[in-house]
Amino acid sequence: MDASEELLLSIKKFLDLQSSGPLPSIQCERCGSTMEYSDAHFWLYETQMQWTIPLPHCPACDPQPSAEIKPNLM
Numbered sequence: 001m002d003a004s005e006e007l008l009l010s011i012k013k014f015l016d017l018q019s020s021g022p023l024p025s026i027q028c029e030r031c032g033s034t035m036e037y038s039d040a041h042f043w044l045y046e047t048q049m050q051w052t053i054p055l056p057h058c059p060a061c062d063p064q065p066s067a068e069i070k071p072n073l074m
């Protein structure tokens with residue numbers, strides 16, 4: 001296995017972890033509101049690997065889910 005395959009596998013492992021399990025209820029650090037989740041889609045270029053990962057955002061502090069934390073948004 002070469003270095004780039006290893007990198008892909010570790011990314012896959014990380015993203016699999018992120019996209020499994022029940023979503024915890026998170027409080028906003030700034031205002032204490034309950035964070036909402038919105039799905040972000042990740043896709044590794046030139047691979048078949050893709051994920052939908054719920055990213056938390058605060059509806060009070062951040063009404064527009066940030067595009068900056070969504071690389072490869074489809």
Ligand SMILES: [Zn+2]
Pocket residue numbers: 028029030031032033058059060061062
């Ligand atoms: Zn907030």
